[in-house]
Amino acid sequence: MSNLVKTVQSEQASIQLVAAGANxxxxxFDVSTKFSGTYLVDWAAVSTQATPVATEFCIQTSQKDTGxxxxxxxxxWLSSSALAASLTISAGGTVGVSTITLTPTLGAVNVYxxxxxxxxxxxxxxxxxxxxGGGPFVVTVEDPFTNDQSGATGWxxxxxxxxxxxFSSIRRTRVCINNARSATLARDIVAxxxxxxxxxxx
Amino acid sequence: MSITLDKVIQVDPISMQIVTAGSSVLSAEYDVSQTRVGRxxxxxxxxxxxxxxxxxxxxxxxQKASGNDAWVVCLQRMPMQLQxxxxxxxxxxxxxxxxxxxxxxxxxxxxxxxQRWIFFHDAxxxxxxxxxxxxxxxxxxxxxxxxxxxxxxxxxxxRGARYSYEVDLSSVTRMRIAVxxxxxxGVGAPLDHVVHVGLILTGAxxx
Numbered sequence: 001m002s003n004l005v006k007t008v009q010s011e012q013a014s015i016q017l018v019a020a021g022a023n024x025x026x027x028x029f030d031v032s033t034k035f036s037g038t039y040l041v042d043w044a045a046v047s048t049q050a051t052p053v054a055t056e057f058c059i060q061t062s063q064k065d066t067g068x069x070x071x072x073x074x075x076x077w078l079s080s081s082a083l084a085a086s087l088t089i090s091a092g093g094t095v096g097v098s099t100i101t102l103t104p105t106l107g108a109v110n111v112y113x114x115x116x117x118x119x120x121x122x123x124x125x126x127x128x129x130x131x132x133g134g135g136p137f138v139v140t141v142e143d144p145f146t147n148d149q150s151g152a153t154g155w156x157x158x159x160x161x162x163x164x165x166x167f168s169s170i171r172r173t174r175v176c177i178n179n180a181r182s183a184t185l186a187r188d189i190v191a192x193x194x195x196x197x198x199x200x201x202x
Numbered sequence: 203m204s205i206t207l208d209k210v211i212q213v214d215p216i217s218m219q220i221v222t223a224g225s226s227v228l229s230a231e232y233d234v235s236q237t238r239v240g241r242x243x244x245x246x247x248x249x250x251x252x253x254x255x256x257x258x259x260x261x262x263x264x265q266k267a268s269g270n271d272a273w274v275v276c277l278q279r280m281p282m283q284l285q286x287x288x289x290x291x292x293x294x295x296x297x298x299x300x301x302x303x304x305x306x307x308x309x310x311x312x313x314x315x316x317q318r319w320i321f322f323h324d325a326x327x328x329x330x331x332x333x334x335x336x337x338x339x340x341x342x343x344x345x346x347x348x349x350x351x352x353x354x355x356x357x358x359x360x361r362g363a364r365y366s367y368e369v370d371l372s373s374v375t376r377m378r379i380a381v382x383x384x385x386x387x388g389v390g391a392p393l394d395h396v397v398h399v400g401l402i403l404t405g406a407x408x409x
Contacts, residue, residue, distance in 0.1 A: 023336055025346060032209055056317055056336075061366060063211065063243040063400030068347035069331060070400065072243060072364040076317065169241030169368050169404050171209050176346060180337045181316040202204035 005200045012039070012175045013193040015121055018055070020047065020186035024177040026193070028062070032171040035198040036164065039075075039175070042125050042192045044114030044158035045084035049187035054078035056178040057191075059163060061170045071174065075163050079189070087113065087154025090136050096144045100126075102154050103136045113139075114158035115149040116190060122147040123190060125158055167197070207238075209404045216399035218330065221257060221383045223250060223392040229379040229399065231264075234371045236405045242369060242379060243400035245332055246281055247321030247362035250393025251288035256281045257383040257395050259365070263374040273378070277369055284361040286393050296322070296353040302344050321396065323358030324351065330396065332362045362396075371403070 012026045031037065039059055045052070058076040091101035093115070106113055106128050117123040124147060130140040165173075175193045179186055215229035234240065244259045261277040296303045316335055324330045329351040337344040371377060379399050383392050 021337075023344070023346065033206060035207065058317075061241075063241075063366075063402060065211065069350050070243065070245075071334070071347065072245075072366045074366060166239075166368060168207060168239045169209065169402050171211065171402060178316065178336045178346075180344065183337065200204060200206070 003202050004198055005202070007197050007199050009195040009197055011192060011194050013177060013191060015123060015190065015192040017046070017120055018177055018179045018189050018191055020049070020188050021180045021183070023180050024191070026175040028172045028174050029195070030172050031167045031197065033199065034167045035201065036167050037195055037197045039163045039165065040194040040196070041161040043079045043161070044125065044155050044190045045080070045187055046114070046116050046155050046190055047187035048084060048086065049185065050083065051185060052081055052083065052187045053182040053185045054081040055189050055191070056181055057161070058176045059165065059173060060176060061173050065171055074165060077161065080157055080159055082157050084155055084157040084187070087156055089150060089152060089154055092138070093145055093149035093152065095146070095148050098144045099138055099140050100145070100149065101136045101138050105135065105137045106131060106139060106156055112158040112160060114155040114190065115152040116155060117147060117149060117152045120190070123152065124149065125160060203408055206407050206409065207404050208407050209402055212401040212403055214399060215379045215401050216381065216397060218328070218396065218398035220249065220394055221381055221397045222394050224384050226380065226382040226384050227397065231376050231378040232403065233375070234377050234403060235375040237371045237403045238406050239404045240369045240371050240377070241402045242277070242367050244279070244281070244365045245362070245398040246284070247323070247332065247360055247396040248284040248286040248393055249288055249323050249358065249360055249396055250286040252286050252393060253390040254283060254286055254393040254395070255386045255388065255390040256283055257381050257392070257397065260380040260382070261369050262378050262380060264376045267375060276374070277367055279365060279367065281363050281365060283390065284363060287360050288358070290359055292322070292353055292355050292357050292359050295355050296349060298350060298352050299348045301348055302342055304342050319362040319364055321360050321362035322349070322353045323360055323396070324353055325357055329353070332364060
């Protein structure tokens with residue numbers, strides 16, 4: 001019988017506000033002994049910037065163990081560039097609760113939305129399951145809130161991504177968040193990048 | 203019993219060099235009889251002028267343990283068509299460790315938009331380098347990583363690209379890498395390109 005050892009790594013990019021015009025280049029991460037990895041990436045727009053440009057994400061590898069002259073993209077993608085609106089919360093959203101009352105409404109069922117907490121690390125992404133009321137709207141979410149979001153500000157354009165990467169031929173990786181693709185049309189966003197690795201087989 | 207991976211960075215199969223129009227270059231062959239998987243890194247830049255037929259990038263394997271009569275392509279990629287702008291110079295001096303620089307004479311083409319690669323074609327060839335554009339905002343342009351070398355205003359600035367591919371080598375014993383810049387296919391014609399190829403080979407160790 002064989003066993004896999006998997007590790008939830010320290011976040012490659014902790015949850016953070018990335019201001020319009022800013023770039024985040026993650027630290028190089030050593031995967032020289034690892035078999036594979038799964039990146040889980042969260043993104044949300046927290047600005048009402050009109051006709052915004054998307055945020056660019058990339059997961060890179062390098063043919064060398066040191067230096068920054070050989071990074072190359074393995075995966076690169078763009079976030080939504082949809083116009084975002086803030087959501088005012090008037091009830092619910094406390095820890096362990098699965099409903100939250102907000103205005104204006106959210107889009108289609110199952111969309112993600114983002115709750116920007118006054119303490120950024122307590123912010124969270126949530127997924128709408130049901131919606132009732134004619135404004136304010138009572139939103140039922142898939143999972144109960146982890147943190148108290150009753151005083152948070154909601155944002156209606158949020159996304160989550162997952163990428164699996166075979167690390168068999170990779171010795172190091174890093175993650176980049178480019179939120180400066182336009183000098184005038186970038187917008188503030190919040191992002192987080194997590195990584196789970198398969199470390200050994202025995 | 204545990205399995206560990208032995209990932210070894212090889213000496214560059216094809217060091218950075220100019221592959222002139224009409225020519226090709228082959229790496230030495232690699233014994234991969236104990237190798238499970240490999241990753242090939244292709245860096246290219248068009249230092250010619252005009253619309254090229256992009257060079258073909260290949261990984262080849264052989265069914266025999268020796269000889270050159272049985273090589274076959276196992277991975278073939280034709281990179282994006284990089285419009286050539288030979289003769290275009292930086293126009294300003296650019297310095298090592300810079301992340302920003304001002305260029306006013308070429309930054310109007312789509313080739314230099316965010317996410318694209320550019321190539322500093324230095325008069326001292328070994329100081330040439332690729333850089334990834336993160337912000338195009340004429341005249342100031344930003345790249346992701348600090349520039350490695352000083353470049354003069356008279357040095358060239360052209361379009362480039364970088365690719366990385368994993369190759370399953372678990373059932374082959376020999377491989378080599380080839381770059382063909384010697385034939386016209388579809389639009390354009392071969393133009394001088396700069397090419398650099400890196401390689402990581404991975405074997406498995408049990409213990």
